[in-house]
Amino acid sequence: RGLITSYLRLGPANAWRAARGLRMPVLVVWGGRDRLVDPALAPRLAATVPDGRLLLLDGVGHVAMLEAPEPTARAVLGMVEGRTGGPGVAEPPAVAESPRSVRP
Incomplete structure (x- = not known):
C-alpha cells in the first residue's frame, strides 16, 4: 500500500518524479506473471528512469x-x-526486443 501511495503523491515525494531523478544505470527486473503489480507498468518505469533497462x-x-x-x-x-x-x-548476453529491453 505504501508503494502505491508513493506513486500517487503530489510533489517531490512522488515515486515517478524520484525515478526521473535517478542518475545511475537502473535495471528494472519484472516478472511477466506478476499478480501484485501489473507487468504493463514495467516498460513505463524503465522509460521513466533516464538510463533504465x-x-x-x-x-x-x-x-x-x-x-x-x-x-x-x-x-x-x-x-x-x-x-x-x-x-x-x-x-x-540475451536477445533484445528493443534498444531498451532485454529478455533472457
Whole structure:
C-alpha cells in the first residue's frame, strides 16, 4: 500500500518524479506473471528512469530475482561489466526486443 501511495503523491515525494531523478544505470527486473503489480507498468518505469533497462521475465511472478536468479544475475553482471547497450549501461548476453529491453 505504501508503494502505491508513493506513486500517487503530489510533489517531490512522488515515486515517478524520484525515478526521473535517478542518475545511475537502473535495471528494472519484472516478472511477466506478476499478480501484485501489473507487468504493463514495467516498460513505463524503465522509460521513466533516464538510463533504465528492462528485463521482463516470462512465466515469472512478483519476486523475479528469487524465481529466476540466473537470468537476473546475468543481466546485473552485464550492467556491472559494462557490456554494450548504451552509455554506462549494458544488456546481458540475451536477445533484445528493443534498444531498451532485454529478455533472457
